[in-house]
Amino acid sequence: MGRxxxxxxxxxxxxxxxxxxxxxxxxxxxxTGDFFLHPEETIEDIEKALRGxxxxxxxxxxxxxxxxxxxxAVLLGAxxxxxxxxxxxxxxxSD
Amino acid sequence: MIEKWxxxxxxxxxxxxxxxxxxxISIARSEGIAPNTIRFxxxxxxxxxxxxxxxxxxxxxxxxxxxxxxxxxRRRTGGGAVYHDTEGELTYSIIVDDAHRLIxxxxxxTYRTLCSGLVLGxxxxxxxxEFRPINDIVAYGKKISGxxxxxxxxxxxxxxxxxxxxxxxxxxxxxxxxxxxxRDKLIKSVEERVTxxxxxxxxxxxxxxxxxxxxxxxxxxxxxxxxxxGLTDFEKNLAYRLKREKYITKEWNFRR
Numbered sequence: 001m002g003r004x005x006x007x008x009x010x011x012x013x014x015x016x017x018x019x020x021x022x023x024x025x026x027x028x029x030x031x032t033g034d035f036f037l038h039p040e041e042t043i044e045d046i047e048k049a050l051r052g053x054x055x056x057x058x059x060x061x062x063x064x065x066x067x068x069x070x071x072x073a074v075l076l077g078a079x080x081x082x083x084x085x086x087x088x089x090x091x092x093x094s095d
Numbered sequence: 096m097i098e099k100w101x102x103x104x105x106x107x108x109x110x111x112x113x114x115x116x117x118x119x120i121s122i123a124r125s126e127g128i129a130p131n132t133i134r135f136x137x138x139x140x141x142x143x144x145x146x147x148x149x150x151x152x153x154x155x156x157x158x159x160x161x162x163x164x165x166x167x168x169r170r171r172t173g174g175g176a177v178y179h180d181t182e183g184e185l186t187y188s189i190i191v192d193d194a195h196r197l198i199x200x201x202x203x204x205t206y207r208t209l210c211s212g213l214v215l216g217x218x219x220x221x222x223x224x225e226f227r228p229i230n231d232i233v234a235y236g237k238k239i240s241g242x243x244x245x246x247x248x249x250x251x252x253x254x255x256x257x258x259x260x261x262x263x264x265x266x267x268x269x270x271x272x273x274x275x276x277x278r279d280k281l282i283k284s285v286e287e288r289v290t291x292x293x294x295x296x297x298x299x300x301x302x303x304x305x306x307x308x309x310x311x312x313x314x315x316x317x318x319x320x321x322x323x324x325g326l327t328d329f330e331k332n333l334a335y336r337l338k339r340e341k342y343i344t345k346e347w348n349f350r351r
Contacts, residue, residue: 011229013175015153031148032148032149032150033148033149034146034174035148036172036202036229036230036244038244040147076173
């Protein structure tokens, strides 16, 4: 299980907990923190969409952005890039 | 004719009812059976609330809370963990239709607009308050108010705290700290970053005086008149149901 905490400059705190498959595919993850996301349930959609995704920053950002667009969701205090960065940090901590 | 909103002062309640009532009023508003509303409330027993996306176990020292008789509850809004002291804090909520002139599509902009009522109210008291993005109000650069918003069913709920007295040592008994070693450091850093009305004005400001100033602030800033009112039976019944079925449950509070 990998974990990472990332404080966005001028923004909020992101905490990631994740499990990997074959050291590179996301099996499960949980995104917590004190950011804002409207509508709030979109967080579960993002977590679901990221399962099976590889630990590539580009792919993570693309999937997060797609999920936000399809739900017409707004993220505040953190960006898709910040989330991706923290996920990759957690991936590096994972064994 | 000046636009009228309802003013509620629901006094002291527990954390679960307080959060349930904010949601019940929002639902009533969205169904068109409640007017735009500003509510004042306080927390008894004291409580910790966490943001929608936070983990209860990671943010809150459950054992310490249980020992001290402090409730813990998950909010329906994002943002951070807050310790709500019975005597140290006043909480407000604004429940307004999202088509209202005060509400913008831009969430950051809406924080600024809705917080301007508080800023003006605090300035009435001679607290040099300013809005600080994303969602804070500061005085002399130190945080004095934190705010959080959600939008559902064409209704905006913004609730937030105004610190009257601050007690960082107690705050860090109930919030988790990374290690005991940093506890004192964190307490010190809160003392440097957070302030309160009593600290700024160097006198004891009553809840009554604070509420009166905020009412003027909201009225002048929003160009509205606040008319004291009560809860409807619909809101009361729904709040009791939401407390029982949602806010007091482990499923909700420990879901993340």
